[in-house]
Amino acid sequence: METQESHGLSFLESMNQDKIRHDMLEAGSQERLSPTLNPHLDIAPEVSAALAAGRPVVALESTIISHGMPYPQNVETALRVEAAIRECGAVPATIAILGGRLKAGLSADEIEHLGRSGRAVAKASRRDLALLVARKADGACTVTTTMFIAHLAGIKVFATGGIGGVHRGATESFDISADLEELSRTPVMVICAGPKAILDLGLTLEYLETKGVPVVGYGTDELPAFYTRRSGFAVDYRVDTPEELAAAFRTQLELGLGGMLVTNPIPEMYAMDPAIIDKAIAQALTEASAQGIHGKEVTPFLLARISQLTGGDSLASNIQLVLNNARLAARTAACL
Numbered sequence: 001m002e003t004q005e006s007h008g009l010s011f012l013e014s015m016n017q018d019k020i021r022h023d024m025l026e027a028g029s030q031e032r033l034s035p036t037l038n039p040h041l042d043i044a045p046e047v048s049a050a051l052a053a054g055r056p057v058v059a060l061e062s063t064i065i066s067h068g069m070p071y072p073q074n075v076e077t078a079l080r081v082e083a084a085i086r087e088c089g090a091v092p093a094t095i096a097i098l099g100g101r102l103k104a105g106l107s108a109d110e111i112e113h114l115g116r117s118g119r120a121v122a123k124a125s126r127r128d129l130a131l132l133v134a135r136k137a138d139g140a141c142t143v144t145t146t147m148f149i150a151h152l153a154g155i156k157v158f159a160t161g162g163i164g165g166v167h168r169g170a171t172e173s174f175d176i177s178a179d180l181e182e183l184s185r186t187p188v189m190v191i192c193a194g195p196k197a198i199l200d201l202g203l204t205l206e207y208l209e210t211k212g213v214p215v216v217g218y219g220t221d222e223l224p225a226f227y228t229r230r231s232g233f234a235v236d237y238r239v240d241t242p243e244e245l246a247a248a249f250r251t252q253l254e255l256g257l258g259g260m261l262v263t264n265p266i267p268e269m270y271a272m273d274p275a276i277i278d279k280a281i282a283q284a285l286t287e288a289s290a291q292g293i294h295g296k297e298v299t300p301f302l303l304a305r306i307s308q309l310t311g312g313d314s315l316a317s318n319i320q321l322v323l324n325n326a327r328l329a330a331r332t333a334a335c336l
Contacts, residue, residue: 019053040133042107043153047093051154056090058152058326059104059158059188061150065094066121066140067300069159069315075115077319079108081159083327086331091270093155095146097124100136102151114140123296125178143190144182147259155247156336157189159329160227161322162196163261164299165204168285175298176207183259184211189249189328191262193321194224194231198281198302201231208261209236212253216262218245218328224265227317235263242328246335264328270320272313280309 043051050057060081065074082092094106096114103110110246114121124132125140126148141149143163150158164177172280183190192291201223208215217223217235225231239245239262249260265271284305293301305314 003191018291028069038102038152041102041104041129041149041152042289044093044103044218046091046108047049047105047153047155050091056330056336057093057155057157058085058090058329058333059146059153059155060085060092060107060326061095061143061158061160062094062096062114062140063123063142064161065111066118067123068303069318070304071115071118073315073319074118075112078111078115079157080319081322084323084326085159085330088327088334090333092326093150093153095141095149096131097132097137097139097141097145099138100133101303102129102133102149102152104149104155112137119300123300125296126182127178132334133138136272144177147182147186147188147190149184150188155188156253157329157333158193159191159322159326161237161318161325164194165195165199165201166207167239167298168198168200171202173294175294180204180207180211180213182207183213183261185258187253187256187258189245189252189260189262189329189332191218191264191325193226193266194263195226196299196303197226197228197277198285198306201225201233205233211258213258214248214260216245216248216260219300220263220265224263226276227266227314228274229265229268229271230274235300242331244336245332249332250336262328264321264325266317266321267324270317272310272317275309277306277314280306280314283309 065078085092093104096103116138122139124145125142126144143160164179167175170176188221195201217238219240221238223231223233223235252260284302
Protein backbone atom coordinates (compact mmCIF):
# COMPACT_ATOMS: atom_id res chain seq x y z
CA MET A 1 0.00 0.00 0.00
CA GLU A 2 1.44 3.38 -1.00
CA THR A 3 1.96 5.93 1.74
CA GLN A 4 3.12 9.53 1.80
CA GLU A 5 6.42 8.25 3.23
CA SER A 6 6.94 6.14 0.09
CA HIS A 7 6.98 9.37 -1.94
CA GLY A 8 9.53 10.91 0.42
CA LEU A 9 7.09 13.01 2.44
CA SER A 10 5.87 12.34 5.96
CA PHE A 11 2.35 13.35 6.92
CA LEU A 12 3.70 16.25 9.01
CA GLU A 13 5.94 17.40 6.18
CA SER A 14 2.97 17.33 3.82
CA MET A 15 0.91 19.40 6.27
CA ASN A 16 3.76 21.88 6.66
CA GLN A 17 4.04 22.32 2.88
CA ASP A 18 0.28 22.88 2.66
CA LYS A 19 0.58 25.56 5.34
CA ILE A 20 3.50 27.20 3.53
CA ARG A 21 1.51 27.29 0.28
CA HIS A 22 -1.49 28.76 2.13
CA ASP A 23 0.68 31.42 3.79
CA MET A 24 2.25 32.33 0.43
CA LEU A 25 -1.15 32.68 -1.18
CA GLU A 26 -2.38 34.72 1.77
CA ALA A 27 0.67 37.00 1.58
CA GLY A 28 0.18 37.42 -2.16
CA SER A 29 -3.45 38.33 -1.61
CA GLN A 30 -2.51 40.90 1.02
CA GLU A 31 0.19 42.31 -1.27
CA ARG A 32 -2.31 42.78 -4.08
CA LEU A 33 -4.67 44.55 -1.70
CA SER A 34 -1.94 46.76 -0.23
CA PRO A 35 -2.84 50.36 -1.09
CA THR A 36 0.75 51.53 -1.53
CA LEU A 37 1.40 48.89 -4.18
CA ASN A 38 -1.33 49.95 -6.58
CA PRO A 39 0.59 50.74 -9.77
CA HIS A 40 -1.56 53.76 -10.66
CA LEU A 41 -1.56 55.46 -7.25
CA ASP A 42 0.74 58.24 -6.02
CA ILE A 43 0.53 59.14 -2.33
CA ALA A 44 2.05 62.53 -1.50
CA PRO A 45 5.08 62.29 0.84
CA GLU A 46 3.33 64.20 3.66
CA VAL A 47 0.27 61.95 3.42
CA SER A 48 2.36 58.77 3.17
CA ALA A 49 4.40 59.71 6.23
CA ALA A 50 1.26 60.47 8.23
CA LEU A 51 -0.36 57.16 7.29
CA ALA A 52 2.80 55.22 8.13
CA ALA A 53 2.98 56.93 11.53
CA GLY A 54 -0.71 56.39 12.28
CA ARG A 55 -1.44 60.12 12.24
CA PRO A 56 -4.92 61.36 11.18
CA VAL A 57 -5.49 62.06 7.47
CA VAL A 58 -8.58 63.58 5.84
CA ALA A 59 -9.43 63.11 2.17
CA LEU A 60 -10.85 66.00 0.13
CA GLU A 61 -12.48 65.96 -3.30
CA SER A 62 -11.39 68.04 -6.28
CA THR A 63 -14.59 68.62 -8.30
CA ILE A 64 -15.39 71.37 -5.83
CA ILE A 65 -12.23 73.05 -7.17
CA SER A 66 -12.77 72.55 -10.88
CA HIS A 67 -16.56 72.39 -11.17
CA GLY A 68 -18.04 73.65 -7.90
CA MET A 69 -16.72 77.21 -7.62
CA PRO A 70 -15.33 79.94 -9.91
CA TYR A 71 -11.66 80.89 -9.99
CA PRO A 72 -10.00 82.19 -7.82
CA GLN A 73 -12.46 81.37 -4.98
CA ASN A 74 -12.06 77.69 -5.77
CA VAL A 75 -8.31 77.67 -5.16
CA GLU A 76 -8.56 79.99 -2.14
CA THR A 77 -11.22 77.74 -0.60
CA ALA A 78 -9.27 74.54 -1.26
CA LEU A 79 -6.20 75.98 0.47
CA ARG A 80 -8.30 77.31 3.37
CA VAL A 81 -9.87 73.89 3.86
CA GLU A 82 -6.45 72.22 3.89
CA ALA A 83 -5.24 74.80 6.43
CA ALA A 84 -8.29 74.20 8.65
CA ILE A 85 -7.54 70.47 8.69
CA ARG A 86 -3.91 71.09 9.67
CA GLU A 87 -5.03 73.48 12.44
CA CYS A 88 -7.08 70.61 13.88
CA GLY A 89 -4.06 68.31 13.93
CA ALA A 90 -4.66 66.23 10.79
CA VAL A 91 -3.07 66.02 7.34
CA PRO A 92 -5.18 66.93 4.28
CA ALA A 93 -5.15 64.74 1.17
CA THR A 94 -6.88 66.42 -1.75
CA ILE A 95 -7.57 63.73 -4.34
CA ALA A 96 -7.49 64.02 -8.13
CA ILE A 97 -6.21 62.40 -11.32
CA LEU A 98 -3.26 64.17 -12.94
CA GLY A 99 -1.53 62.90 -16.05
CA GLY A 100 -3.29 59.60 -15.61
CA ARG A 101 -2.02 59.13 -12.04
CA LEU A 102 -4.36 58.70 -9.08
CA LYS A 103 -3.20 61.32 -6.60
CA ALA A 104 -3.78 61.17 -2.84
CA GLY A 105 -2.49 64.56 -1.78
CA LEU A 106 -1.85 67.56 -4.05
CA SER A 107 0.67 70.38 -4.00
CA ALA A 108 -0.44 74.03 -4.05
CA ASP A 109 0.63 74.21 -7.71
CA GLU A 110 -1.51 71.17 -8.59
CA ILE A 111 -4.52 72.73 -6.85
CA GLU A 112 -3.88 75.96 -8.78
CA HIS A 113 -3.79 73.95 -12.03
CA LEU A 114 -7.20 72.40 -11.31
CA GLY A 115 -8.65 75.76 -10.30
CA ARG A 116 -7.46 77.57 -13.41
CA SER A 117 -8.45 74.72 -15.73
CA GLY A 118 -11.98 74.62 -14.31
CA ARG A 119 -14.48 72.64 -16.36
CA ALA A 120 -11.86 71.83 -18.98
CA VAL A 121 -10.84 69.08 -16.52
CA ALA A 122 -12.97 65.95 -16.81
CA LYS A 123 -15.41 65.34 -13.97
CA ALA A 124 -14.35 61.83 -13.00
CA SER A 125 -16.77 59.30 -11.61
CA ARG A 126 -16.04 55.58 -11.16
CA ARG A 127 -16.92 54.78 -14.79
CA ASP A 128 -14.29 57.28 -16.02
CA LEU A 129 -11.29 56.10 -14.02
CA ALA A 130 -9.84 53.45 -16.32
CA LEU A 131 -10.14 55.57 -19.47
CA LEU A 132 -8.65 58.69 -17.87
CA VAL A 133 -5.77 56.71 -16.41
CA ALA A 134 -5.10 54.85 -19.68
CA ARG A 135 -5.14 58.13 -21.62
CA LYS A 136 -2.88 59.83 -19.06
CA ALA A 137 -5.50 62.54 -18.67
CA ASP A 138 -6.51 64.84 -15.81
CA GLY A 139 -9.68 64.31 -13.82
CA ALA A 140 -11.38 66.08 -10.93
CA CYS A 141 -12.69 63.53 -8.45
CA THR A 142 -16.32 63.37 -7.36
CA VAL A 143 -17.42 61.95 -4.02
CA THR A 144 -17.42 58.51 -5.66
CA THR A 145 -13.86 58.55 -6.98
CA THR A 146 -12.53 60.35 -3.89
CA MET A 147 -13.88 57.51 -1.74
CA PHE A 148 -12.41 54.91 -4.09
CA ILE A 149 -8.93 56.47 -4.17
CA ALA A 150 -8.97 57.30 -0.45
CA HIS A 151 -9.67 53.64 0.29
CA LEU A 152 -6.82 52.56 -2.01
CA ALA A 153 -4.52 54.86 -0.07
CA GLY A 154 -5.75 53.69 3.34
CA ILE A 155 -7.54 56.94 4.26
CA LYS A 156 -10.70 56.37 6.30
CA VAL A 157 -12.26 59.85 6.65
CA PHE A 158 -13.38 62.19 3.87
CA ALA A 159 -14.83 65.70 4.16
CA THR A 160 -16.89 67.31 1.41
CA GLY A 161 -19.66 69.87 0.95
CA GLY A 162 -22.63 67.71 0.00
CA ILE A 163 -23.13 64.33 -1.60
CA GLY A 164 -25.02 63.56 -4.79
CA GLY A 165 -28.21 61.55 -4.65
CA VAL A 166 -31.52 60.92 -6.34
CA HIS A 167 -32.33 63.88 -8.59
CA ARG A 168 -35.76 65.45 -8.73
CA GLY A 169 -37.74 63.77 -11.48
CA ALA A 170 -35.63 60.60 -11.22
CA THR A 171 -38.76 58.46 -11.56
CA GLU A 172 -38.60 59.40 -15.24
CA SER A 173 -34.92 60.25 -15.82
CA PHE A 174 -33.38 57.57 -13.56
CA ASP A 175 -30.77 60.20 -12.65
CA ILE A 176 -29.21 58.80 -9.49
CA SER A 177 -25.71 59.75 -8.38
CA ALA A 178 -23.02 57.06 -8.25
CA ASP A 179 -22.15 58.51 -4.81
CA LEU A 180 -24.91 56.40 -3.25
CA GLU A 181 -23.59 53.13 -4.69
CA GLU A 182 -20.05 53.98 -3.58
CA LEU A 183 -21.25 54.66 -0.04
CA SER A 184 -22.79 51.20 0.05
CA ARG A 185 -19.57 49.37 -0.84
CA THR A 186 -16.49 51.45 0.05
CA PRO A 187 -15.57 51.65 3.76
CA VAL A 188 -14.91 55.37 4.10
CA MET A 189 -16.68 57.81 6.43
CA VAL A 190 -18.07 60.75 4.45
CA ILE A 191 -18.75 63.94 6.40
CA CYS A 192 -20.96 66.46 4.60
CA ALA A 193 -23.70 69.04 5.15
CA GLY A 194 -26.29 66.60 3.80
CA PRO A 195 -27.24 65.75 0.24
CA LYS A 196 -27.17 68.75 -2.08
CA ALA A 197 -30.40 70.74 -1.76
CA ILE A 198 -31.09 70.43 -5.51
CA LEU A 199 -31.93 66.72 -4.99
CA ASP A 200 -35.01 64.77 -3.94
CA LEU A 201 -33.99 64.31 -0.31
CA GLY A 202 -36.73 61.84 0.56
CA LEU A 203 -35.86 59.48 -2.29
CA THR A 204 -32.16 59.86 -1.54
CA LEU A 205 -32.75 58.65 2.03
CA GLU A 206 -34.86 55.75 0.77
CA TYR A 207 -32.07 54.70 -1.61
CA LEU A 208 -29.45 54.88 1.15
CA GLU A 209 -31.63 52.75 3.40
CA THR A 210 -32.00 50.12 0.68
CA LYS A 211 -28.23 50.05 0.23
CA GLY A 212 -27.59 49.68 3.96
CA VAL A 213 -25.83 53.02 4.43
CA PRO A 214 -26.28 54.53 7.93
CA VAL A 215 -27.17 58.24 7.85
CA VAL A 216 -25.88 59.88 11.01
CA GLY A 217 -26.75 63.39 12.17
CA TYR A 218 -23.95 65.20 13.97
CA GLY A 219 -25.60 67.11 16.79
CA THR A 220 -28.99 66.86 15.06
CA ASP A 221 -31.96 64.51 14.75
CA GLU A 222 -32.91 66.03 11.40
CA LEU A 223 -31.21 65.71 8.03
CA PRO A 224 -29.51 69.00 7.11
CA ALA A 225 -30.18 70.21 3.57
CA PHE A 226 -26.83 71.67 2.55
CA TYR A 227 -27.59 75.44 2.57
CA THR A 228 -30.06 75.05 5.43
CA ARG A 229 -29.97 73.17 8.73
CA ARG A 230 -33.33 71.44 8.37
CA SER A 231 -35.13 69.35 5.77
CA GLY A 232 -38.10 67.83 7.55
CA PHE A 233 -36.55 64.33 7.31
CA ALA A 234 -35.15 62.39 10.24
CA VAL A 235 -31.67 60.84 10.29
CA ASP A 236 -31.10 57.23 11.34
CA TYR A 237 -28.95 58.09 14.35
CA ARG A 238 -27.73 61.15 16.21
CA VAL A 239 -24.12 61.43 17.41
CA ASP A 240 -22.80 64.37 19.43
CA THR A 241 -19.01 63.96 19.68
CA PRO A 242 -16.10 63.06 17.36
CA GLU A 243 -15.20 60.27 19.79
CA GLU A 244 -18.62 58.67 19.35
CA LEU A 245 -18.37 59.02 15.56
CA ALA A 246 -14.98 57.33 15.57
CA ALA A 247 -16.21 54.47 17.77
CA ALA A 248 -19.21 53.87 15.49
CA PHE A 249 -17.08 53.83 12.35
CA ARG A 250 -14.41 51.63 13.92
CA THR A 251 -17.16 49.09 14.59
CA GLN A 252 -18.44 49.52 11.02
CA LEU A 253 -14.96 48.60 9.74
CA GLU A 254 -14.66 45.63 12.10
CA LEU A 255 -17.97 44.28 10.80
CA GLY A 256 -16.78 44.55 7.20
CA LEU A 257 -19.55 46.93 6.17
CA GLY A 258 -19.43 49.75 3.62
CA GLY A 259 -19.35 53.50 4.07
CA MET A 260 -20.99 55.73 6.66
CA LEU A 261 -22.64 59.08 5.89
CA VAL A 262 -22.31 61.78 8.54
CA THR A 263 -24.46 64.86 8.01
CA ASN A 264 -23.15 67.96 9.76
CA PRO A 265 -25.46 71.03 9.67
CA ILE A 266 -24.11 74.30 8.30
CA PRO A 267 -23.43 76.73 11.19
CA GLU A 268 -26.54 78.78 11.98
CA MET A 269 -24.90 82.11 11.17
CA TYR A 270 -24.14 80.97 7.60
CA ALA A 271 -27.39 79.12 6.89
CA MET A 272 -29.65 80.53 4.19
CA ASP A 273 -33.33 81.44 4.36
CA PRO A 274 -35.19 78.31 3.11
CA ALA A 275 -37.68 80.39 1.11
CA ILE A 276 -34.91 82.21 -0.78
CA ILE A 277 -32.85 79.12 -1.57
CA ASP A 278 -35.91 77.06 -2.55
CA LYS A 279 -37.01 79.76 -5.01
CA ALA A 280 -33.53 79.91 -6.56
CA ILE A 281 -33.37 76.11 -6.86
CA ALA A 282 -36.78 75.95 -8.54
CA GLN A 283 -35.78 78.58 -11.10
CA ALA A 284 -32.40 76.92 -11.78
CA LEU A 285 -34.08 73.54 -12.29
CA THR A 286 -36.54 75.05 -14.76
CA GLU A 287 -33.71 76.66 -16.73
CA ALA A 288 -31.67 73.44 -16.76
CA SER A 289 -34.63 71.53 -18.16
CA ALA A 290 -35.31 74.21 -20.80
CA GLN A 291 -31.67 74.13 -21.92
CA GLY A 292 -31.56 70.33 -22.08
CA ILE A 293 -28.79 70.02 -19.49
CA HIS A 294 -28.48 66.48 -18.15
CA GLY A 295 -26.09 63.91 -16.69
CA LYS A 296 -22.89 65.03 -14.99
CA GLU A 297 -23.40 68.64 -16.16
CA VAL A 298 -26.58 69.13 -14.09
CA THR A 299 -25.03 69.72 -10.67
CA PRO A 300 -22.30 72.21 -11.76
CA PHE A 301 -24.89 74.17 -13.76
CA LEU A 302 -27.38 74.30 -10.89
CA LEU A 303 -24.81 75.33 -8.27
CA ALA A 304 -23.45 78.10 -10.49
CA ARG A 305 -26.91 79.38 -11.41
CA ILE A 306 -28.12 79.30 -7.80
CA SER A 307 -25.07 81.34 -6.82
CA GLN A 308 -26.00 83.94 -9.47
CA LEU A 309 -29.64 84.02 -8.39
CA THR A 310 -28.73 84.51 -4.71
CA GLY A 311 -26.16 87.23 -5.42
CA GLY A 312 -23.30 84.99 -4.32
CA ASP A 313 -24.85 84.17 -0.94
CA SER A 314 -25.09 80.45 -1.74
CA LEU A 315 -21.39 80.35 -2.64
CA ALA A 316 -20.47 82.01 0.64
CA SER A 317 -22.58 79.44 2.50
CA ASN A 318 -20.99 76.63 0.51
CA ILE A 319 -17.51 77.72 1.54
CA GLN A 320 -18.43 77.89 5.21
CA LEU A 321 -20.12 74.50 5.32
CA VAL A 322 -17.08 72.85 3.68
CA LEU A 323 -14.80 74.40 6.31
CA ASN A 324 -17.14 73.22 9.05
CA ASN A 325 -17.12 69.67 7.71
CA ALA A 326 -13.33 69.66 7.34
CA ARG A 327 -12.83 70.56 11.00
CA LEU A 328 -15.18 67.81 12.17
CA ALA A 329 -13.48 65.32 9.87
CA ALA A 330 -10.04 66.19 11.26
CA ARG A 331 -11.20 65.77 14.85
CA THR A 332 -12.90 62.47 14.04
CA ALA A 333 -9.84 61.15 12.15
CA ALA A 334 -7.73 62.00 15.20
CA CYS A 335 -10.05 59.88 17.36
CA LEU A 336 -9.73 56.97 14.92
